[in-house]
Amino acid sequence: MDNGLVQKTYTNILQHMVDHGWAPHYTQLASELGVSTEEARVAVNEAANIGIGCWTSPGTDQVGSWAPFNSTPTHYLVSVDGERKWFGQCGLEVNAIRWLFPGQEVKVETRDLATAEIITIRYRDDEILEVTPDTTVGHVNNPMWKWSEIPSPDN
């Protein structure tokens, strides 16, 4: 494994998701990183296999999720300074999105899976601006230390 290329691939994908709200294809990464398409394809899969909340869509080489974002829609809708463009990976990782947008207001809107009640959280850096309702909780349905053993964890 070329650790330098895997690092660059990891960073490039995350920056692209910050900028655009969706992940690049490995052919685009190949051009941007100056490597062959095969080298880029392998690097995407190696980065996705590190066990840090990143994975490709099942049966493909296309990025599915790159923590803290998802490249396909989830019920975690994310806005930054009023622009809604991103989807959160899960209800816990949405708490980390603010660090990728320093100084900006990050708003997470979702619905309770049982009642469809709207949940809203707003952050600006270290400050939690809003949690509605204030009884909101986060829940892990699988022990956190087992997450890396789950191919594409969704709960």
Place this chain on the structure above:
Amino acid sequence: MNLFACEDNVFEWSQTDPASGGGIRPLADWAAMFSTDLFKRRLDSDYLSKMAEYAKQNRAVMVERGMTGPWFMRPKT
């Protein structure tokens, strides 16, 4: 890994493991846990090589918040 409007609603969802009550925490705990360098420094060009160091910092915050049970940390054998 999901958000719910209140603790009771967790168990109203059809997919919830009935034994997973230990995995419920208030939002403030998750916000603190996701505020360490493991999450803040993801765009750094040397992030992958420093992840182990950042993970230690993250573990310390989890201990501080009492997130040490079997839903959060691997039980000692």
